[in-house]
Amino acid sequence: MDAALAEFTERGFEAARMEDIAKRAGISKGGVYLYFPSKTALLEALIEAKVTPLARLAQTIAANGANDPMAALRMIAAAAAHRLGDGKVFAVPRLVISVSGRFPEIAEYYRVHVVELARGALESLIQAAMAKGALRRVDPQAAARAFIGPILFEALWTHVLRGKSVLSDPEKLVQHHFDVWLNGVEHRA
Amino acid sequence: MDAALAEFTERGFEAARMEDIAKRAGISKGGVYLYFPSKTALLEALIEAKVTPLARLAQTIAANGANDPMAALRMIAAAAAHRLGDGKVFAVPRLVISVSGRFPEIAEYYRVHVVELARGALESLIQAAMAKGALRRVDPQAAARAFIGPILFEALWTHVLRGKSVLSDPEKLVQHHFDVWLNGVEHRA
DNA sequence: TGCAAATGACTGACCAGTCAGTTATATAAG
DNA sequence: CTTATATAACTGACTGGTCAGTCATTTGCA
Structure with missing residues (x-):
């Protein structure tokens, strides 16, 4: 595989x-x-095998992180940056993007078993943080998008476009990212 | 094409x-x-044709937006959300992602002529806004990533994974997005 | 009438999937 | 321990179908 x-x-x-x-x-x-009975079956088996551990991970994080959601979010950002920095890890979502036109069922599988789960976990952590007063009340979906979007962008930039990358220093990426995510970019008087 | x-x-x-x-x-x-002499040539011509107007656009925006960078940034976000909401427009970057493994020169072409230009334009606007005191001094790359990443994520979610989308209402997306981008998510006492 | 634009049947290369045959491993018998 | 037998794992040459690219022929237009 x-x-x-x-x-x-x-x-x-x-x-x-x-x-x-x-x-x-x-x-x-x-x-x-x-x-594997066919090339297509190999593709499907491959996606499935790579996806299963991710699904478990997302659920575990959401469950365990409820106590200290902010710490959990920081851990997730660091883990995501480290993992997506590895071209072999990013190869799976990249492959899903490539074949999604020809195999919509693979796209759907990935959406349901990875992205929806991860989004759900992320949003529930964000809402927990809001409930504790650690975050202001913003649209949780927007907050989740702002959380994951920039990391994804950097992964595409690095692995697909082979651009000069900050991902080589994931700590720095996460630090800058969290600063903007938490405090925004607007100047306060 | x-x-x-x-x-x-x-x-x-x-x-x-x-x-x-x-x-x-x-x-x-x-x-x-x-x-077109070959299938590959057709692919290359296609990418090139779709890319050229984008490159001009990025330069125009950066040049004209220097006076009121914040307004320009808001316009860019709205334009990006509207355009990426259209599956036909998003098809080009999507195709680039798909073929980038087999045709690295296409990936490079796209990086140089679209993404680097757009990033450059975005970062110069952000720095102009900082100089005017409209934005606080953060890493411009991080600010640009935080600006474009979430919109890109939503486009992938919508067109590749066929998820239920906020992109159908781009105004709302931009409004939420700008709120988080400017103010962050952290609660202030 | 002449010429450019366009056609689509054809060819040669390529490759997913098959299967007759080979090699490796396990089991049994001497 | 050696030899014989059964079975499982694996191989790679082969086939049938597909498709990029060609070119002799037709169509349309000045």
């Missing part, structure tokens, strides 16, 4: 050759078909 | 058939080859 993910990311799903995937995994083409 | 963009987005670059593109454009397969 790691071999498949690498080939799919490098060449695109269509252009990736099963023989290359097999070679990369150290087996023969026929061998791949012992475990 | 519109036909090609649509087919590339729906099926992926590899899986898109030249005959389908031709049919969609109302000509024959051979006809396409009168104007």
Whole structure:
């Protein structure tokens, strides 16, 4: 599956050759078909395998973070920056974006099992923080977007466009990001 | 080119058939080859054609907005939300993400001619606003990321994952977005 | 009548998926 | 421990179908 993910990311799903995937995994083409009935099945299995641990993670964080939501949010930002800084981790969402036109069911699967879960966890933490008076009352969806959007943008910039990146120093990214997210950019008199 | 963009987005670059593109454009397969020497050339021409007006736009905004940078920023956010709300407009960056692995030169072209320009324009506006005292002194890159990231996230959510969207009401999105961007989320005693 | 624009049947290359055959491993018998 | 047998894991040449790109022919227009 790691071999498949690498080939799919490098060449695109269509252009990736099963023989290359097999070679990369150290087996023969026929061998791949012992475990996956088709190229599409391999893609689906791959997404599913990478997604499952994420789903668990999101739920755990939301449950455990209710006591100190602000600390949990900071941890999430740091974890997200570190993980998305790794091209191999980001390869999965990148692949989902690539194939979403041709395989809407994969897009839906990813939305339901990753993004909706993560958004839900994030929003519930934000609302918990509001309830405790740590955050002002803003639209939770807007707050969640503002939380995750900039990190995602930096990941795209880095891995897709190969731009010079702040992600190489995730601590700094998170620090700046949290400063803006918490305090905004407006000058106060 | 519109036909090609649509087919590339729906099926992926590899899986898109030249005959389908031709049919969609109302000509024959051979006809396409009168104007574009190859499928790859069509892709490159398409990206280039869609990108050029954007580059001009970014420069114009940066130049004209220096007087009232805050108003310019608000306009940019509104324009970005409206445009990215349109699936046809978002199809271009989406396609770039899809093919970036196989065609790094397209990714680079897009980075240089769109994203770096836009980032540059955005950062110069933000710095102008800081100089005028309208914004506090934060890292301009972080401010620009916080500005554009959430809108990009919402576009991905809407068009790629087909999630229920706030982009259908871009005014509201921009209003919430600007509120958080300017004031942050932290509660003030 | 001449010329450019456009067509679509055709070809050569490519590759997902198959399967007859090979190798490796486990089990049983001598 | 060695040899024989059964079974599972794996291989890679092959096939059928697909499609980018070509070009002899047709269409439309001045």
